[in-house]
Amino acid sequence: MNSAGFIALDNGCRGAAAGLLLMMAAVFLRHRPPEFIRAALAGAGAASAIIEAPGFPSQWYWASLPLIMLSSAGPVAFWLWARVVFDDDFVFRPWHGATAIAAIGLGLANSYCAETSSARAMNQMLMFVNLGFGMLAMIQTMATWRMDLVAGRRQLRVAVLMGTLGYIAINAIANLSFVAVLAWSAPTRNLANAIGLCVLGVLAGWHLFRTAALHQASALEAAVASAGQASSAPIRNSNQPEVEPQLLNRLERLMTVERAYRREGLTIGALAALASLPEYRLRQVINEGLGYRNFNAFLNRYRIEEVKAALADPDQKDVPVLTIAMDAGFQSLGPFNRAFKAETGVTPTEFRRQALLQNPTGPRSEARNLTIGKSH
Numbered sequence: 001m002n003s004a005g006f007i008a009l010d011n012g013c014r015g016a017a018a019g020l021l022l023m024m025a026a027v028f029l030r031h032r033p034p035e036f037i038r039a040a041l042a043g044a045g046a047a048s049a050i051i052e053a054p055g056f057p058s059q060w061y062w063a064s065l066p067l068i069m070l071s072s073a074g075p076v077a078f079w080l081w082a083r084v085v086f087d088d089d090f091v092f093r094p095w096h097g098a099t100a101i102a103a104i105g106l107g108l109a110n111s112y113c114a115e116t117s118s119a120r121a122m123n124q125m126l127m128f129v130n131l132g133f134g135m136l137a138m139i140q141t142m143a144t145w146r147m148d149l150v151a152g153r154r155q156l157r158v159a160v161l162m163g164t165l166g167y168i169a170i171n172a173i174a175n176l177s178f179v180a181v182l183a184w185s186a187p188t189r190n191l192a193n194a195i196g197l198c199v200l201g202v203l204a205g206w207h208l209f210r211t212a213a214l215h216q217a218s219a220l221e222a223a224v225a226s227a228g229q230a231s232s233a234p235i236r237n238s239n240q241p242e243v244e245p246q247l248l249n250r251l252e253r254l255m256t257v258e259r260a261y262r263r264e265g266l267t268i269g270a271l272a273a274l275a276s277l278p279e280y281r282l283r284q285v286i287n288e289g290l291g292y293r294n295f296n297a298f299l300n301r302y303r304i305e306e307v308k309a310a311l312a313d314p315d316q317k318d319v320p321v322l323t324i325a326m327d328a329g330f331q332s333l334g335p336f337n338r339a340f341k342a343e344t345g346v347t348p349t350e351f352r353r354q355a356l357l358q359n360p361t362g363p364r365s366e367a368r369n370l371t372i373g374k375s376h
Contacts, residue, residue: 006191007054013194014049020201021046037080037092042204044074049197054190065108072107075133076100082137086144086157088294089342103129138164146268147295149287163200243289250275251285261302262329268295300339303328307340311348312355321348 021042028039047070050056056064076099083090106129110122141157141164148154254260260274272282292298306328310316316324322333325348330336340348 010054010191010194013191013198014053017194017197017201018046018049020198020205021049024201024205035084037077037084040070040073041077041081044070044072044077045197045201047071048074049194052190052193068107068111069104072104072110073100075130076103079133079137079140082140082160086140086148086153088297089338103133134164144294148293149283149295149298150293151283151287153293159203243285247275247277247281247285248289251282255302259302259306261299262327264329264331266299266329299329300343303330304340304343307336307348308344308351308355311352312359314356317352317356321352324348 025039025042025046028035028042047067051064051067051071076096080092080096080100106126110119110126113119113122138161141160145154145157148157254271254274258274260266260271263270268282269279272279275282277285286292286295286298290298292301303325307324310319310324310328311321322336325333325336325340330339337347340351344351346354
């Protein structure tokens with residue numbers, strides 16, 4: 001294929017990718033107002049597809065500044081997207097925004113130095129920064145993998161992990177190779193980048209609209225159920241098999257009678273062995289039967305219920321909070337304090353003070369009644 005053919009194919013792929021990504025950004029901004037990180041990620045991909053297209057007018061420097069800024073924020077947006085999607089406890093902090101601003105500043109500096117002697121050094125620095133955020137996203141994807149109970153999200157983790165590894169490998173070969181034969185020509189490298197953007201746009205669009213269709217189906221089923229149909233049979237989502245009551249009862253006994261959550265270093269694999277279930281089936285029971293998305297959240301609900309009962313018990317008012325937390329299965333004070341405050345809205349010490357003030361005679365520890373419920 002001659003250079004004109006490469007350019008035509010490159011521009012075609014970039015146009016398709018930019019169109020798909022801009023459409024997704026519009027969907028996120030219009031129908032899902034809180035999801036600005038997803039919108040920013042889609043917009044950054046579209047901006048990158050446009051400004052890196054062969055023949056993009058260099059004299060449009062000032063007009064292209066918004067595209068450069070949006071494209072520069074892409075790696076940070078990808079990392080934050082991984083945090084939002086794969087970490088149920090993620091909270092956006094001001095320093096996350098400062099990191100994005102710093103990445104935009106680096107991208108603008110790289111653009112300004114494009115025609116200077118420091119252009120190569122700036123390009124290398126920008127490449128390492130982008131690879132660094134890709135690595136952070138990959139680490140986030142793997143860090144909470146075992147605890148994830150949502151089947152679709154676990155599959156998405158595989159796609160993100162493989163895609164990120166592929167991106168890092170391609171960039172390493174294209175930019176860091178010291179073997180001349182491995183160095184790609186500029187048209188080939190640009191075309192590979194364009195095809196990759198197009199494929200990612202298609203996959204992201206398919207995932208977005210498939211998820212939207214599932215949400216609409218669930219909403220319709222809920223509306224039909226609330227309308228009081230004549231049929232007495234339970235309405236089920238065909239994509240989610242019903243969880244057998246005996247499995248829920250078996251799990252309830254493990255958690256409330258045998259208190260399996262107290263075991264040190266309890267994993268979902270160990271709990272599956274105790275329940276005599278395959279691990280994938282236990283994930284399905286906890287997620288689809290009880291509504292939990294994360295294994296730690298499932299365990300912590302029982303642990304916190306036990307801690308609350310102990311803190312409200314006058315007979316244990318002199319027992320240190322850390323001792324109570326460790327007895328309930330927590331491994332350290334920091335995670336316990338965060339989980340307890342997220343569940344109750346107050347610190348353990350404040351909870352104990354309020355509980356003892358309200359009822360000095362308090363409930364005895366043997367009257368605890370731990371229940372299974374949906375995580376908030």
